[in-house]
Amino acid sequence: MRKILFISRKSPYGTSAPREALDAILAASAYDQDLSLLFMDDGVFQLIKNQRSKKIEQKSMEASLQALELYGIDNIYCQEESLVSRGLENTDLIFDKIKLLNNQAINDLMANQDQLISF
Amino acid sequence: MTLWRIKINSSVFNMAILHTVNKSPFSDSTMNCCLAICSDKDHVILIENGVLGAINTSPLASRIKNMVMSGTHFYALENDVIARGIESKLLDQIKLINYQDFVRLSVECNQIQSWY
Numbered sequence: 001m002r003k004i005l006f007i008s009r010k011s012p013y014g015t016s017a018p019r020e021a022l023d024a025i026l027a028a029s030a031y032d033q034d035l036s037l038l039f040m041d042d043g044v045f046q047l048i049k050n051q052r053s054k055k056i057e058q059k060s061m062e063a064s065l066q067a068l069e070l071y072g073i074d075n076i077y078c079q080e081e082s083l084v085s086r087g088l089e090n091t092d093l094i095f096d097k098i099k100l101l102n103n104q105a106i107n108d109l110m111a112n113q114d115q116l117i118s119f
Numbered sequence: 120m121t122l123w124r125i126k127i128n129s130s131v132f133n134m135a136i137l138h139t140v141n142k143s144p145f146s147d148s149t150m151n152c153c154l155a156i157c158s159d160k161d162h163v164i165l166i167e168n169g170v171l172g173a174i175n176t177s178p179l180a181s182r183i184k185n186m187v188m189s190g191t192h193f194y195a196l197e198n199d200v201i202a203r204g205i206e207s208k209l210l211d212q213i214k215l216i217n218y219q220d221f222v223r224l225s226v227e228c229n230q231i232q233s234w235y
Contacts, residue, residue: 041152107158111134118233
């Protein structure tokens with residue numbers, strides 16, 4: 001079983017990168033690998049509650065991310081410093097059990113993977 | 120301009136992450152994000168407009184110098200440097216590498232993280 005970390009670094013709606021990251025990890029979940037997902041930099045904006053993307057005629061990232069749980073993807077991480085520098089708190093986020101990591105912990109997480117996939 | 124050739128030494132690459140950055144730090148925070156995560160064991164290759172971060176007036180110049188002193192390796196892709204005419208302005212701490220060196224580093228490092 002390979003350890004694969006998906007890294008999502010872009011804010012939602014501006015580009016297709018966040019949706020591609022989610023599509024990729026959901027697809028990968030069919031292959032019974034050890035998957036993790038890390039939100040960092042502007043990617044943390046994907047995690048904000050109460051997104052109403054119908055206003056811009058786009059599918060809600062917030063709603064789409066709920067699929068992770070259904071697909072059994074539990075290792076979801078968020079870069080703590082990106083939250084802090086953007087004035088966001090735990091209570092702003094859609095996942096209660098998301099694990100906040102400092103930069104050193106993120107380096108360790110990356111170094112211990114078989115594969116990194118960046119979006 | 121001196122070309123730098125990588126000597127194969129497996130201990131240097133043990134648990135090392137290879138980071139690539141392709142954005143200029145003058146107009147984009149991508150390189151900043153990379154350096155925040157980068158450890159003293161890691162290798163950083165500046166490619167495309169990322170090589171602009173290798174000049175001695177780069178906003179991250181002092182940070183790069185400090186990180187090199189702690190052990191992090193910094194490289195710039197020579198074709199991208201020459202294409203932009205900045206080879207005389209580079210920080211001394213940055214090693215110029217060619218495409219073969221890039222491939223060799225990619226193979227030697229355990230992981231590759233693309234910052235773009």
